[in-house]
Amino acid sequence: xxxxxxxxxxxxxxxxxxxxxxxxxxxxxxxxxxxxxxxxxxxxxxxxxxxxxxxxxxxxxxxxxxxxxxxxxxxxxxxxxxxxxxxxxxxxxxxxxxxxxxxxxxxxxxxxxxxxxxxxxxxxxxxxxxxxxxxxxxxxxxxxxxxxxxxxxxxxxxxxxxxxxxxxxxxxx
Numbered sequence: 001x002x003x004x005x006x007x008x009x010x011x012x013x014x015x016x017x018x019x020x021x022x023x024x025x026x027x028x029x030x031x032x033x034x035x036x037x038x039x040x041x042x043x044x045x046x047x048x049x050x051x052x053x054x055x056x057x058x059x060x061x062x063x064x065x066x067x068x069x070x071x072x073x074x075x076x077x078x079x080x081x082x083x084x085x086x087x088x089x090x091x092x093x094x095x096x097x098x099x100x101x102x103x104x105x106x107x108x109x110x111x112x113x114x115x116x117x118x119x120x121x122x123x124x125x126x127x128x129x130x131x132x133x134x135x136x137x138x139x140x141x142x143x144x145x146x147x148x149x150x151x152x153x154x155x156x157x158x159x160x161x162x163x164x165x166x167x168x169x170x171x172x173x
Contacts, residue, residue: 002066003111009104010057010116015071016100017054021047023076023093027086036083036151038159042137045163046090052166053123060119084138084146091134098127 002010028043061068080086105120137154144150 002061002064002116003113006107006111006113006116007061007066009107010061010066011069011071013100013104014054014057014061014068015073016097017050017057018073019076020093020097021050021054022073024050024090026076026078027080027090030078030080030086031083034083036155038155038157039083039086042158042161043090045161048163053126056122056166057119060116064115082146083151084141087134087138087141091131091138094127094130094134098124098131101127 024043024047028040028047031037031040031043058068077089080089101120101123105117105124108114108117108120137158140154141151144154
């Protein structure tokens, strides 16, 4: 059974994951509005992943005999000054999410809850991938100065991203 403290923290993380999905959908809408449908597609896939992460925690809480208590999701920004600024905001957001995940892992360790710590280790590994992926995109956009024909090549590359749902074991297939 989950402690009240861990259950509260996990419920807050569900909210953070859903806020992340809103943020990425808002970024997708912005990128669509400036005709970068590949970049928008990448953000839409990112939003789907965040929703999946929220459900992973949701189901975990239930499996541990806890109660999911959903909260209001804060609205995200709706405009960015440039494509580069949008992806830099995504990068900053992923760093913040990594901090949240690390805090949850530390809390699970402090409470000697090995099952929750195991769950959080999955998220720790996921965040390494998330940060590396968005950093790669940001670095490419910066190399181009955030504009020009190369941006269309990046847009085309990002359009090829596919959504990979979690399998029954909770990992991407």
